[in-house]
Structure formats: C-alpha cells, structure tokens
Amino acid sequence: MNLRDTAEEATFRAELREWIDSNLTDEIRHGRFEEAGRDWSRKLYAAGYAGLTWPKEYGGAGAPYSHQAIFLEEMARAEAPSHLGVIGLGMAGPTIMAHGTDAQKERHLDKILSTEEIWCQGFSEPDAGSDLSAVRTTARQEGDHFVVNGQKVWSSFAHMAEWCILVTRSDPESQRHAGLTYLLVDMHAPGVEVRPLRQITGEAEFNEIFFTDVEVPLQNVVGEVGSGWQVAMTTLLHERGTLGFALTAGLEAQIRKLTALAKQKGATEVQRDAIAREWIGLQAVRYTNYRSLTTLMKTGIPGPEGSGAKLWWSEANQRVTKLALELLGSEAQLLNGDSQSHGSAPGYWQHQQLRSRGNTIEAGTSEILRNIIAERVLGLPRSR
Amino acid sequence: MEFAFTQEQEELRREARAFLEANPSAPLAELRDLGWLGVSVPEERGGGGLSFVDEAILFEEAGRALYAGPFLTTAVVLAALPEVDENAWSVEVDGLVPDLDAADRVLSEEMEACAAEGETLPTVDETRPLGRLVAQSHKVSVAGEWEPVRLRLLAALAVEAVGVAQKALELGVSYVSQREQFGKKIGTYQAVSHPLADTYVETELARSLAYWAAWCVAEEDEGAAVAVAAAKAQCAETAVLACERSIQVHGGIGFTWEHVLHRYYKRAQWLDAFGGNAATHRAAVAAALLDPILVD
Numbered sequence: 001m002n003l004r005d006t007a008e009e010a011t012f013r014a015e016l017r018e019w020i021d022s023n024l025t026d027e028i029r030h031g032r033f034e035e036a037g038r039d040w041s042r043k044l045y046a047a048g049y050a051g052l053t054w055p056k057e058y059g060g061a062g063a064p065y066s067h068q069a070i071f072l073e074e075m076a077r078a079e080a081p082s083h084l085g086v087i088g089l090g091m092a093g094p095t096i097m098a099h100g101t102d103a104q105k106e107r108h109l110d111k112i113l114s115t116e117e118i119w120c121q122g123f124s125e126p127d128a129g130s131d132l133s134a135v136r137t138t139a140r141q142e143g144d145h146f147v148v149n150g151q152k153v154w155s156s157f158a159h160m161a162e163w164c165i166l167v168t169r170s171d172p173e174s175q176r177h178a179g180l181t182y183l184l185v186d187m188h189a190p191g192v193e194v195r196p197l198r199q200i201t202g203e204a205e206f207n208e209i210f211f212t213d214v215e216v217p218l219q220n221v222v223g224e225v226g227s228g229w230q231v232a233m234t235t236l237l238h239e240r241g242t243l244g245f246a247l248t249a250g251l252e253a254q255i256r257k258l259t260a261l262a263k264q265k266g267a268t269e270v271q272r273d274a275i276a277r278e279w280i281g282l283q284a285v286r287y288t289n290y291r292s293l294t295t296l297m298k299t300g301i302p303g304p305e306g307s308g309a310k311l312w313w314s315e316a317n318q319r320v321t322k323l324a325l326e327l328l329g330s331e332a333q334l335l336n337g338d339s340q341s342h343g344s345a346p347g348y349w350q351h352q353q354l355r356s357r358g359n360t361i362e363a364g365t366s367e368i369l370r371n372i373i374a375e376r377v378l379g380l381p382r383s384r
Numbered sequence: 385m386e387f388a389f390t391q392e393q394e395e396l397r398r399e400a401r402a403f404l405e406a407n408p409s410a411p412l413a414e415l416r417d418l419g420w421l422g423v424s425v426p427e428e429r430g431g432g433g434l435s436f437v438d439e440a441i442l443f444e445e446a447g448r449a450l451y452a453g454p455f456l457t458t459a460v461v462l463a464a465l466p467e468v469d470e471n472a473w474s475v476e477v478d479g480l481v482p483d484l485d486a487a488d489r490v491l492s493e494e495m496e497a498c499a500a501e502g503e504t505l506p507t508v509d510e511t512r513p514l515g516r517l518v519a520q521s522h523k524v525s526v527a528g529e530w531e532p533v534r535l536r537l538l539a540a541l542a543v544e545a546v547g548v549a550q551k552a553l554e555l556g557v558s559y560v561s562q563r564e565q566f567g568k569k570i571g572t573y574q575a576v577s578h579p580l581a582d583t584y585v586e587t588e589l590a591r592s593l594a595y596w597a598a599w600c601v602a603e604e605d606e607g608a609a610v611a612v613a614a615a616k617a618q619c620a621e622t623a624v625l626a627c628e629r630s631i632q633v634h635g636g637i638g639f640t641w642e643h644v645l646h647r648y649y650k651r652a653q654w655l656d657a658f659g660g661n662a663a664t665h666r667a668a669v670a671a672a673l674l675d676p677i678l679v680d
Contacts, residue, residue: 001437002386003599009385066385259673269667272674276666279673280614284589287596290387291588298388305592308585367574373584374577378557381569383577 003290005070012063013070019047020078028081034160037084041115044083051089051113058097058109065296069245069289076249087157088112088119092165095182095235099223104184108163120161120187122152122209123232130368132167132232133176137211139168139183141218141225146170146183148191148214154362158194158207161187166211167232170225180228184220191215201354236364243363244289244309248282251313251320254352255282257343258324264344265327278320285312304377311369314359321353387595389441397441404449409511412453412472412486421458422468424602430468436536436602440543440595447547447655450647452511454483456544460536461491464528474500475537476517477659484515493530496523509650514658535612538659539601542594542615545655549587549619549626552648556580556630563635570633579629590615590622610672617665620656627652 005013023043028036044050052068054060061067075082083089093112096104111117128134137150148168158164164185171179185192191214196204223231255278262275292306324343325332334346343349360366374380389397403410403418415421423439425431432438443456454472461473474487481490487500502517557580560571570576597615600608627649631638638645656662 001389001595001599003596005385262674267674272670273663273666275673276617276669280593280618280666280669281589283596283611283614284593284618287387287592288589290385291592291595294386294388305588308581308588312585312589367578370578370581371574373581374571374574378577378580378584380557380561380571380577380580383572383574 003287009066009070012067013074016049016071016074017078019049020074020080023047024078024080029079033081033084037081038115040081041084045114050083050085050115051093054089054093054109054113055097058093058105059113065293069293072245073249073252076246076253079253083115084118084157084160085112085115087121087161087165088115088117088163091121091235092119092163092184095165095222095231096184098234099182099231101219103219104222108184117162118157118160119163119165120155120158120207120209121235122155122158122164122166122185123235124154125151126153130365133180133229135167135169135180137166137168138172139170139181139216140172141170144218146181146216146218146221148183148185148211148216150211152209152211153197153206155194155207155209156205158187158209159196159204163187164192164209165222165235167228170228174226177229179226180232181225182222182228182231183216184222185211185214185216189214189216199355200357201351244285244292244306244313247310247313248286248289251282251317252286254317254320254343255279258320258327261324261327261343265329267327271323271327274319274323278316278323281312281316285309285316307369307373307377310363311366311373314356314366317359318353318356321349321356324349325353387592389437393438393441396438397445400442400445401448404445404451408449409452412455412458415453415455416470420455422462423459425463425468429466431462436463436539437595437598440540440598443540443543444547444550444594447544447651448551450511450548450551450644450651454487456540457482457487457537460533460540461489463536464491464526464533466527472500475533477537479516480514480658481517482512482514482658484517485513490517491526491533493534495526495528495530495533497526498523507654509647509654511647511651512654531609534659535601535608538612538616538665539594539597541655541659542590542597542612542619545619545623545652546587546591546594548648548652548655549583549590549623552623552626552630552645552652553580553583553587555645555648556583556633559638560633576633580633583626583629586622587626590619594619610669613665613668613672616659617662617669620652621662623652624649624656 028040048061051060052063052071053065056062093109096108123132125135139146139148164187166183166185168181168183169179170181191212193210195208197206197208198204288305289309292303295303328346332346336345336347371383375382419432420442422431423434424436427433439459446455454474457475458473462468471488472486474481474483474490476490476492484500484502485504489497490500491497498520502515504513504515507513560576561569563570593615597611600611631645637643
C-alpha cells in the first residue's frame with residue numbers, strides 16, 4: 001500500500017500541470033463551449049493527452065489507467081472545459097475497438113482522437129429510459145442498407161455531432177434484448193433532425209434526435225445484426241468504468257468553492273458540520289476510486305467497491321449545491337453572476353443546484369444503480 | 385499509487401478471520417502467542433517489525449468477530465512504550481477505561497501509567513465494559529506524547545468499526561436471501577434490497593477512509609490528524625447505520641436478545657461514543673477546513 005504518486009506518476013502529473021498552465025487560456029476557460037471546447041480538445045490531442053488509455057495500435061498513448069485518473073484530477077483542479085469528444089473517446093471509440101470491423105476502425109478512430117469528428121449517443125427514447133431493452137426506433141433492411149425511423153432523446157452533443165452510436169430494433173417481431181442492432185449513423189444524412197431540449201436550468205445541454213427514413217449502409221453495423229444489446233453493454237461499461245475519477249474531481253472543485261464561500265459568508269455550527277461531512281465523503285469516494293483503480297490495473301476489471309462511486313457522487317453533489325445556496329441566504333434567489341462565473345455568485349450555485357437534479361437520473365438512475373449493486377455485487381435475488 | 389493489501393497481508397487477514405470466528409473471546413495470552421501483540425513495534429523494541437497497516441487488518445477482523453478483550457488498547461499502548469511488555473493494557477480517555485477488569489495496566493492522556501485498579505461499570509456493550517480508576521498514589525510517567533497514541537487509538541477504532549459494519553451487512557444479505565414472505569425471498573423487494581445496497585456503498589467508503597487513516601498513521605503523514613478525525617467520524621456512524629438497517633431487514637428476529645445483531649449494534653454505538661463522537665470529530669475537520677491557521 002502506497003497512497004502517494006510513484007516517481008513516474010509524479011513526473012506525469014508535474015508535466016501535465018505545467019502544460020495546463022501554459023495552454024489553458026482565459027478565452028478557453030470562459031469562452032462559448034462550442035468554439036472554445038473545440039480549440040481545447042485539439043490542443044489536448046496535439047499534446048498527446050487525447051485517448052491516454054487507448055492502445056498504441058489505435059493511435060492512443062497506451063498509458064496505464066493511473067495516468068487517465070491523474071489527467072481527470074488535474075483537469076478538474078484547473079477547471080478546464082471537458083473534452084468535446086467525451087462520447088467518442090470514452091464510448092464510441094472503445095466500442096468500435098471491441099466490436100468494430102477493420103474498416104470502421106480505419107474510418108473512425110483517428111478522427112475521434114483528433115476531435116475532427118464529434119460523436120453523440122442515441123440510446124434513450126421517450127419510452128425507453130432505464131429500460132433500454134424497450135427501444136422502438138426501427139432499422140429495416142433494404143438491400144445494402146438499413147432504413148431507420150424513430151426518436152431518441154437526452155443526446156448530449158447531438159447538435160454539433162458528425163456521428164451517432166445508435167441502438168435500433170432491426171427485427172420487428174423481436175422482444176426486449178433480442179433483435180437489436182447497433183449502428184454508426186452519419187448525423188448529416190438526409191432525414192436526421194436535431195432539436196435542442198431545454199432543461200430546468202434554462203439551457204439546452206441535451207437534444208432530441210428524429211430519424212425519418214434515414215439510410216444507413218450495412219457496413220455501419222457494429223457487431224452482428226441482432227446482437228446490439230451486447231455491443232451496447234460494452235458502451236455502457238465504458239461509460240460507467242471511467243466515470244468515477246471525473247466525477248470525484250468535479251466534486252472536489254465544487255467543495256473547494258463551497259469552503260471558500262463559507263469562509264467569506266460565515267457558517268453556523270450546523271452548516272460547518274454539514275461541510276465537514278461532505279469533505280469527509282469526498283475523501284472517502286476519492287480513496288475508494290483509488291482502490292478500484294488498483295484492482296483495475298492489476299486485473300483489467302475495476303473492483304466492485306467502485307460501483308457506488310456514481311451513486312454517492314450524485315447525491316453528494318445535490319447536497320453540496322444546496323448547502324451553498326443555504327450559505328447565500330435570501331440572496332440565493334438572485335440570478336446575478338452566470339453559470340460560467342465562480343463560486344461566490346448566486347447565479348453559479350443556482351445553476352449548479354438545478355443541474356444536480358439530473359445527476360441521480362443520467363448515466364443510470366440511482367434506483368437502477370442500487371439494483372445493480374444489490375444483484376451483482378451483493379448477490380441478492382433479482383427484483384425483475 | 386497502490387491502494388491494496390499485499391498477498392502476505394491478505395494471508396494475515398485469512399488467518400485472523402479463521403481464528404477469531406472460532407475464538408471470539410480468546411484470552412489475550414493466546415493472541416500474544418499468535419504474535420498479534422506489538423505487530424507494528426520495531427523488532428529492536430521487542431515487536432513484530434511490521435506496519436500499522438498490518439495491525440489494522442487485525443483490528444478490523446476483531447471488530448468483525450466482536451472480539452471481547454483488551455486487544456486493541458494493548459496493541460496501541462505497546463507502540464508507545466520503550467519496550468514491548470507482557471501486560472494487558474488499557475487507556476483512560478475522558479475518565480473512562482475500556483476493559484478495566486481484564487487489563488493489568490492503564491495509560492492515561494497525561495502519559496502516566498498505573499495499575500488497572502478501579503470499578504467496572506455496567507455498560508451497554510457487555511463485551512467491552514467501561515470502568516473508572518480509583519485514585520492511586522503510584523503512577524509512572526511514560527516518555528513521549530499522547531498525540532501519537534491518540535491517533536493510533538482512533539484509527540484503530542475506525543478500522544474496527546468497518547469490521548462491525550461489514551458483519552452487519554453480511555448478516556442482512558444472508559437473511560433476506562433466505563427469508564420468504566408473500567411467496568418470495570424478501571431480498572427481491574427493492575424496499576429491502578436498496579437499504580442494503582446503501583450499506584454496501586457506505587461500508588466501502590468507510591473502509592477506504594479507515595485504511596487511509598491507518599496508512600497516514602503508519603507513515604507519520606502530516607495529514608494524519610485530519611484523516612484520523614474523518615475516519616473515526618464516518619466509520620463509527622457507518623457501523624451504527626449498518627446495524628440499524630440490518631436489524632430492520634431482519635424484522636422481528638433482529639429485535640430479539642437471542643439474535644447476535646444487537647451485540648454488533650451496541651459495539652457500533654460504543655465505537656462512536658468512545659474517544660469523541662462523530663460530531664466532535666467533524667467539528668475538528670471543519671476547523672481545519674474553515675478556520676484561519678494560527679501561527680505563533
């Protein structure tokens with residue numbers, strides 16, 4: 001057991017920190033995400049920080065997972081914008097590597113790494129949220145292509161994406177997990193329409209995607225026709241597997257702002273107790289991630305102890321943002337300062353608090369996550 | 385960064401679990417024969433020459449088995465003595481002495497050692513009674529400071545609490561996997577399984593804090609005091625809540641004297657109360673986070 005960086009990890013961290021200092025400009029930090037995020041993503045690629053854990057044969061750095069963890073920690077510490085290609089790098093890319101054809105790897109992986117092409121995810125539907133097996137978007141085979149019809153929802157980046165990983169029902173007679181097919185869809189193809197979905201914060205981070213007679217060539221099928229469920233599980237494994245560090249690092253930045261606010265505004269004994277509780281929880285989830293990471297690096301599979309990280313983080317983030325509003329008092333209801341501003345303005349915390357309500361819903365609702373822990377970790381009998 | 389136990393440490397855990405499950409109230413002398421006393425004391429002072437992290441494994445397993453006897457306090461005091469001795473040790477904190485009846489000697493916060501003479505008081509956790517020393521004329525001062533003893537003590541209590549939480553969880557999981565009502569295993573119902581999922585998450589979080597605190601103590605890390613306060617606060621509360629949830633999912637049987645759960649519940653509450661409860665330690669964490677550091 002050694003809870004400090006190894007010499008090699010410390011070197012990687014120091015170099016990264018120096019690189020961030022000289023490359024993360026105020027324009028990038030505070031600019032409009034669509035443009036500034038693109039600039040930032042390209043800089044990361046040029047410096048070799050995109051696809052850190054991707055194998056070298058696919059253009060990645062082939063680095064150990066510990067580097068990815070350090071990368072996420074340092075990005076959050078510097079409050080850098082997130083990489084525009086998160087879905088490509090974290091979900092589409094690994095899925096193509098695991099199940100894709102050589103032609104698909106050739107066509108897509110480089111452009112994912114360089115952020116030349118941005119990806120979005122077409123999984124959830126109005127009637128298929130937690131129950132992905134209920135998807136109704138159809139893919140009908142006609143000669144050398146599929147014809148896709150249906151609606152997807154809660155798609156980040158769809159308004160700026162070139163490609164979409166799409167789960168469809170290709171066998172109209174099939175039920176549930178069978179008869180699904182996983183497609184790579186060109187978002188500029190005729191019949192694809194993206195509409196922004198305004199959320200409770202007032203902004204539109206997500207989109208609805210409508211597919212009307214969209215033609216998708218057969219060579220864009222990932223895995224076998226009808227085996228879309230297994231392919232989709234690979235995608236979700238990657239979504240949940242690499243999430244813990246990013247979330248914890250984000251929470252750390254949030255709690256740093258919370259303590260600064262408490263020092264500035266003062267806090268009652270009850271509020272001080274609550275702040276200490278959240279800080280302790282942060283250390284707990286951070287060190288739990290390290291335990292899970294150690295298992296991942298030794299065995300290739302993340303340890304089960306990490307399965308609660310997202311569940312804990314989502315509820316902690318809700319408590320932390322409410323606590324900040326409480327410290328602000330009546331002023332909390334004012335919208336001065338905007339969502340981009342720092343932690344002393346009510347507008348910032350209002351935005352964060354409202355946004356946090358989505359945390360227990362997105363990327364697996366808390367109810368689904370508790371089911372997974374109960375059934376797969378504790379081995380309790382299945383509830384469905 | 386490597387946050388895992390070595391194979392030797394895992395082996396030590398297996399041995400400890402097997403022995404303590406079979407002998408939950410073995411005399412301290414038997415534990416001494418196994419080499420479990422003074423594990424983290426350097427060899428030149430008569431100890432085992434291992435680290436406090438190794439010793440923490442024993443504390444956790446002792447908690448899991450609800451071991452009765454002054455093992456934890458003896459181990460903590462031996463690390464503060466110039467040489468390992470044969471006494472069963474306890475400590476006096478806030479005027480109270482755990483396992484006074486089973487101890488030979490007691491170390492106080494003033495770093496004074498005396499004979500374990502006094503009155504054992506009726507205590508909720510019958511497996512770890514508290515006592516009060518009688519006034520004594522013969523006290524021997526022990527070289528060194530109380531602070532490192534305090535940190536070891538609190539870290540050890542935190543680790544023990546993780547063992548208690550783990551056992552309460554296992555009992556709950558096992559019961560709801562067998563018990564049937566309305567024609568189904570009750571673990572099928574999410575109202576039953578979700579609280580256990582929460583206990584699992586919280587126990588793993590507490591485990592991370594406890595090992596982190598133990599590692600900080602072993603390394604004499606500058607952040608040890610805050611880590612120990614965080615771990616003591618969170619681990620004891622987690623153990624209490626784990627027992628409460630386990631009692632609830634057991635239904636009526638969990639509320640009976642004959643079932644073992646109430647013993648774990650009482651130990652968990654003992655662990656929270658002794659050496660400063662969760663709120664006290666959180667106040668220390670809050671001070672470290674929020675108050676200006678006074679420099680003289």
